[in-house]
Amino acid sequence: MGADLLLDVLKRAGAKGAREADGYLVEERSFSAVVRLGQVETVTHSQDQRLSLRVFVGRATAAASTSDLSRESLERLIDDATSLARVTAEDPLAGLPDPATLIGTVPDLDLVDRRGHDQTPEEKIAIARRAEEAALAVDPRITNSEGAEFVDRRSTYTYATSHGFSASYEASTFALTATPVASANGEMQRDTWYSTARKRARLDSPDEVGRTAAHRALRRLGARQVKTAEVPVVFDPETAASLVGAVASAASGPALYRGSSFLLNRLGQRVASPMVTIVDDGTRPGGLGSKPFDGEGLSVERRTVVGAGTLDSYLLDTYSARKLGLASTHHASRTGSGVGVATTNLALRPGDASPAELIRSVRSGFYVTELIGFGVSFVTGDYSRGAVGSWIENGELAYPVEEVTIAGNLLEMLDRVDGVGNDLVLRDVTSSPTVKVARMVVAGH
Amino acid sequence: MLPERFFSDRFALSPSLLDRVLGTALRGRVDDADIYLEYRVNEELLLEEGAVKKASRHVSQGAGVRAQSQTRTGYAHTDEISLPNLEEAARSARAIADRAAASGSVAVAPGRPSRDLYALDVPPIAADLTAKLDLLRRVDAEARAADPRVSQVIATLASEEVILYIATAAGWTAGDVRPLTRLNVTVIAEEGGTRELGTYGGGGRVPFDYFLDADRWRRFTGEAVRQAVLKLRAVGAPAGTMTVVLGPGWPGILLHEAVGHGLEGDFNRKGVSAFSGRLGQKVASELVSVVDDGTLPNRRGSLNIDDEGTPTGRNVLIEQGVLCGYMQDRLNARLMGMSATGNGRRESFAYPPMPRMTNTFMMAGQDAPEDIIRSVKRGLYAVAFGGGQVDITSGKFVFSASEAYLVEDGRIGAPVKGATLIGSGPEVLTRVSRVGHDLKLDEGIGTCGKDGQSVPVGVGLPTVRIDGVTVGGTQL
Numbered sequence: 014m015g016a017d018l019l020l021d022v023l024k025r026a027g028a029k030g031a032r033e034a035d036g037y038l039v040e041e042r043s044f045s046a047v048v049r050l051g052q053v054e055t056v057t058h059s060q061d062q063r064l065s066l067r068v069f070v071g072r073a074t075a076a077a078s079t080s081d082l083s084r085e086s087l088e089r090l091i092d093d094a095t096s097l098a099r100v101t102a103e104d105p106l107a108g109l110p111d112p113a114t115l116i117g118t119v120p121d122l123d124l125v126d127r128r129g130h131d132q133t134p135e136e137k138i139a140i141a142r143r144a145e146e147a148a149l150a151v152d153p154r155i156t157n158s159e160g161a162e163f164v165d166r167r168s169t170y171t172y173a174t175s176h177g178f179s180a181s182y183e184a185s186t187f188a189l190t191a192t193p194v195a196s197a198n199g200e201m202q203r204d205t206w207y208s209t210a211r212k213r214a215r216l217d218s219p220d221e222v223g224r225t226a227a228h229r230a231l232r233r234l235g236a237r238q239v240k241t242a243e244v245p246v247v248f249d250p251e252t253a254a255s256l257v258g259a260v261a262s263a264a265s266g267p268a269l270y271r272g273s274s275f276l277l278n279r280l281g282q283r284v285a286s287p288m289v290t291i292v293d294d295g296t297r298p299g300g301l302g303s304k305p306f307d308g309e310g311l312s313v314e315r316r317t318v319v320g321a322g323t324l325d326s327y328l329l330d331t332y333s334a335r336k337l338g339l340a341s342t343h344h345a346s347r348t349g350s351g352v353g354v355a356t357t358n359l360a361l362r363p364g365d366a367s368p369a370e371l372i373r374s375v376r377s378g379f380y381v382t383e384l385i386g387f388g389v390s391f392v393t394g395d396y397s398r399g400a401v402g403s404w405i406e407n408g409e410l411a412y413p414v415e416e417v418t419i420a421g422n423l424l425e426m427l428d429r430v431d432g433v434g435n436d437l438v439l440r441d442v443t444s445s446p447t448v449k450v451a452r453m454v455v456a457g458h
Numbered sequence: 459m460l461p462e463r464f465f466s467d468r469f470a471l472s473p474s475l476l477d478r479v480l481g482t483a484l485r486g487r488v489d490d491a492d493i494y495l496e497y498r499v500n501e502e503l504l505l506e507e508g509a510v511k512k513a514s515r516h517v518s519q520g521a522g523v524r525a526q527s528q529t530r531t532g533y534a535h536t537d538e539i540s541l542p543n544l545e546e547a548a549r550s551a552r553a554i555a556d557r558a559a560a561s562g563s564v565a566v567a568p569g570r571p572s573r574d575l576y577a578l579d580v581p582p583i584a585a586d587l588t589a590k591l592d593l594l595r596r597v598d599a600e601a602r603a604a605d606p607r608v609s610q611v612i613a614t615l616a617s618e619e620v621i622l623y624i625a626t627a628a629g630w631t632a633g634d635v636r637p638l639t640r641l642n643v644t645v646i647a648e649e650g651g652t653r654e655l656g657t658y659g660g661g662g663r664v665p666f667d668y669f670l671d672a673d674r675w676r677r678f679t680g681e682a683v684r685q686a687v688l689k690l691r692a693v694g695a696p697a698g699t700m701t702v703v704l705g706p707g708w709p710g711i712l713l714h715e716a717v718g719h720g721l722e723g724d725f726n727r728k729g730v731s732a733f734s735g736r737l738g739q740k741v742a743s744e745l746v747s748v749v750d751d752g753t754l755p756n757r758r759g760s761l762n763i764d765d766e767g768t769p770t771g772r773n774v775l776i777e778q779g780v781l782c783g784y785m786q787d788r789l790n791a792r793l794m795g796m797s798a799t800g801n802g803r804r805e806s807f808a809y810p811p812m813p814r815m816t817n818t819f820m821m822a823g824q825d826a827p828e829d830i831i832r833s834v835k836r837g838l839y840a841v842a843f844g845g846g847q848v849d850i851t852s853g854k855f856v857f858s859a860s861e862a863y864l865v866e867d868g869r870i871g872a873p874v875k876g877a878t879l880i881g882s883g884p885e886v887l888t889r890v891s892r893v894g895h896d897l898k899l900d901e902g903i904g905t906c907g908k909d910g911q912s913v914p915v916g917v918g919l920p921t922v923r924i925d926g927v928t929v930g931g932t933q934l
Contacts, residue, residue: 100510203851419930420931
């Protein structure tokens with residue numbers, strides 16, 4: 014039904030002067046329950062839809078979107094897009110991908126859990142309540158809670174072009190989060206743990222989510238600042254994943270053709286230690302970031318971004334690929350204002366060392382478990398972020414640390430990776446095992 | 459156009475019909491309930507490589523129905539505004555709130571604001587498109603002419619209009635029409651294989667002509683170029699704890715992160731903020747007074763009414779170092795036995811409101827800014843920042859300097875590369891030792907994120923000296 018609506022809109026856009034056009038329709042229904050200290054705090058039922066249209070008038074392009082799918086509103090959408098395209102500049106590279114390259118058969122990537130959604134609100138609330146109870150039961154020092162949340166969402170994505178192509182897929186998402194607060198001696202610390210999956214049965218149990226969250230909050234109690242020093246830094250899997258994400262941001266087409274990436278002109282060159290291999294694989298059945306096709310109808314593939322330290326591929330949509338004289342890597346994503354680039358299931362491949370071995374190899378250094386702030390420049394790679402974690406003394410975690418920063422440059426940090434853990438778990442769209450960087454500056458007192 | 463008329467014309471939803479939905483489904487069964495209707499149009503124009511190559515326009519509309527009993531909130535929203543959908547949403551919302559016994563208190567009608575802080579003859583969304591495109595092209599030419607090292611210019615002009623209408627179970631209604639616009643200039647400068655980025659911008663609830671008045675667009679462009687070129691010769695930032703002087707204006711993001719979020723009512727009602735239970739206590743140097751003021755005309759963070767219909771106000775958060783107020787929405791105010799302060803905000807109809815900041819700033823002090831810099835033996839002078847973040851429970855915050863200089867023997871020295879400043883919210887303001895007389899509000903660029911919801915905000919600061927802030931640089 015969504016495809017027919019889109020194709021009709023695209024046909025009408027053609028009648029209003031669009032040389033070619035494509036459209037993307039997202040329809041979502043979601044439910045969220047937040048329980049705090051055993052009481053239901055917020056329950057939200059949502060129903061959302063958004064139709065976005067991109068038109069090419071001559072060689073100029075514009076986009077419009079609406080959440081109102083009435084006939085009058087869609088007429089206005091077409092008028093908005095075509096009239097905007099008449100005032101934007103001609104760009105010889107603007108246009109849709111070659112129709113012959115669009116996906117043929119849409120593979121079933123096992124992204125839907127039909128029966129997973131068959132739960133009453135009470136049952137969903139009970140999942141959040143159990144996670145919070147588990148957190149509160151871990152230790153008397155868990156004294157408060159920001160609550161636990163259960164979310165389930167069902168989405169349908171439909172893509173169509175003015176050449177008559179259309180394809181769609183559905184996906185389910187389930188997520189459970191707990192955020193307990195630990196306190197002792199007048200100090201308060203909170204932390205979060207979560208599980209997210211395409212299948213409800215694949216979520217970690219509420220007990221496990223709650224207990225892990227509690228242990229994470231507890232281990233922060235008694236945290237202190239350390240002296241400023243240049244030391245080895247070990248990133249836990251959660252924080253290491255943010256480094257992997259930073260590489261992807263710098264490797265994305267729009268950042269490259271705008272000249273705002275530290276990976277510009279580095280394709281085929283060594284950009285990291287040979288221990289670093291980063292793969293984006295959107296074809297993994299049931300994967301959280303999996304999808305059969307990208308935001309331009311091109312089939313999603315498995316692709317090595319960094320192979321044993323060498324930058325093997327950029328991440329490109331059709332336009333940025335043409336700008337760089339390359340082919341799309343099928344990473345187009347639909348954003349509100351048009352087409353961008355996004356990864357699917359992005360992961361740093363695991364190494365041989367256990368996390369304990371990596372920590373044991375450090376005489377004096379910093380084990381990072383949380384990063385805050387936005388101090389990363391994708392233009393230069395300069396990196397400076399607030400960090401929380403534990404100090405490593407003689408190969409052991411000695412005491413919790415907070416109110417420090419870690420700083421360096423991403424290219425230097427990637428080059429200095431001298432340990433990659435064997436503990437990769439694909440628990441989010443971007444994942445990593447434990448990573449050790451030989452040295453960085455930790456700023457404290 | 460009046461919001462009431464707009465929704466009744468467009469969706470055939472008259473106030474009496476809304477009242478009927480609230481009445482049958484919700485009245486008498488819950489403590490508080492409301493229907494929030496929203497219609498939003500956004501326009502984004504983007505120039506890169508010397509041409510406006512991207513233009514887009516987005517329309518979103520929807521309704522949120524909320525029912526509250528004690529601490530419970532039932533919220534349902536739909537992007538199809540129709541009577542049957544509202545009735546269904548009301549039933550869903552009630553199903554949750556219903557299970558707690560209502561306390562019987564009813565939300566009292568707030569007074570209506572007598573002023574309109576942003577009535578515009580021509581709102582920015584309706585301004586002439588060719589004039590907008592022309593402005594972006596002038597920005598590009600200006601930036602490239604300013605310095606030969608400029609290799610890329612990205613200029614964006616965003617305009618928005620939100621029409622909203624709120625009907626409550628207590629029988630009162632409120633509406634608002636909110637214009638918003640922002641011009642942003644990003645420049646990449648290149649020299650000998652080194653690239654650096656500079657960015658500057660501004661705006662507010664102002665007409666498009668605001669950018670042309672007093673050649674503001676030219677100043678924004680010049681600042682972006684100056685920043686990018688300056689960074690080409692920046693040295694690594696120092697690492698460690700030192701005296702930091704913050705310049706006036708946007709560095710007020712310090713207040714937003716260090717104390718602002720920690721003073722939002724929800725965190726304090728739950729007792730999870732580093733400032734929980736500290737009303738009446740000294741949390742800052744006596745030189746420090748901090749205000750959240752949603753009533754400043756045409757400011758990005760200003761609102762006539764908040765997203766629950768409460769008129770915004772000027773709320774003193776810290777007076778001469780003493781914590782004296784939280785920012786509240788209706789729910790948290792009711793649960794804490796306090797008054798709603800006009801800080802109940804939401805990103806859109808898709809979210810229930812929560813306590814948020816508007817324009818948060820520190821009051822001016824006595825000192826001349828030059829004297830403050832002169833008083834520093836060795837330290838950092840930071841005048842521009844990127845984003846910041848805070849852990850409201852531990853109170854630790856960070857924010858990243860995008861333009862900063864070393865200070866030695868009272869003189870401003872070499873520019874340093876982006877450094878992150880980190881500190882503890884309840885402590886950092888106790889170390890403020892000088893406050894300048896040069897209070898400045900930011901240019902109108904701030905967007906604050908909380909629980910996945912973004913809202914436009916403002917900040918402001920006079921020049922301040924803080925003794926002992928950890929600077930996250932690379933130079934030992």
